[in-house]
Amino acid sequence: MNIGQASAASGVSAKMIRYYESIGLIPKPSRTDAGYRVYTETEVRTLGFIRRARDLGLSIERIGLLVGLWLDHGRSSADVKRIATEHVAELESRILELIAMRDTLQALAKSCHGDQRPECPILHELEGGGARRAAAPRRPAGPRPAAPGPAA
Incomplete structure (x- = not known):
């Protein structure tokens, strides 16, 4: 499937998919002869995994660790x-x-x-x-001094 379809299926925007590829969170997908990205079901499942982890507020670093563990069946x-x-x-x-x-x-x-x-x-x-600044002197009651204007 193309990036738009992968985005719709995973809930991850195309922009974020490209970003995750650029930082190595997901592998670079194969491409068509015309240069379009082609995503497999496994890659889309990984994107969904990442989206759910992000929804829980996990950092990219932790998500990377979790993706690695998720893919490692000997973990x-x-x-x-x-x-x-x-x-x-x-x-x-x-x-x-x-x-x-x-x-x-x-x-x-x-x-x-x-x-x-x-x-x-x-x-x-x-x-x-x-x-925290209780010891600082308090301003006397009355009008406050005018804020300095622009330098002439």
Whole structure:
């Protein structure tokens, strides 16, 4: 089948198929006399495998390892499990980071009046005036200095 058909069958765009070929994630397919790529069912199954792995957030490097293990019928499932559990640990860490970001933004949003006043704890935190810089001197109340204009 041609690249368009392989793309439709695997759910991987033609652009990504060409990219996966260029980095050696999948082998270069055979070509017709006119130079068109021709994909086998095995290659399309491999593309589907890659798409599902990408959907799970696996890196290209890990996917390469998994494709190699998938094709190696003498593999040890312990190797596959190790790759999966390492990825799970990274996902859990990212989840904790996202939860912390969400909690910080929720707390800041709750503390912001959201009215016509210029004071805003969200902007103060982004400026670096939050707990991490508690020792930094606070600006005096009143109008803020104008931002510098373009150099003349």
